[in-house]
Amino acid sequence: MSSKPVEAAIDQIVASCNGDVHSALKALLLVNEHLEAELQQLYAAVALGGTFERGDNVLH
Template sequence: MTSGPNEAAIDEIVARCNGDIHGALKALLLVNEQLEAELQQLHAAVAHGGLTGHGGNVLH
């Protein structure tokens, strides 16, 4: 495994969870679920032509 931005991000996530690896993994899984849901919304909007023109931001 290489060091760099990913290693720093991992260290920060674990630190924010007070060193609790289980808590850090749980937090990452929850974030991943949210991102997957947003991606599904985006795919659905594109499939239905929902991103044409300005103001078609379905994510936020």
């Protein structure tokens, strides 16, 4: 895997936070937390034999 796309993504994320690396990391951690919660909901739905639908308040 080439690191250029990764570097570009990192640059874009930091730029979207006005160059503040701390804010960029915080935003990524919040998105990760949200994705982990969705994944847990998916696991629970599958375990119960149900379906999973994403909510309207998705961050990504």
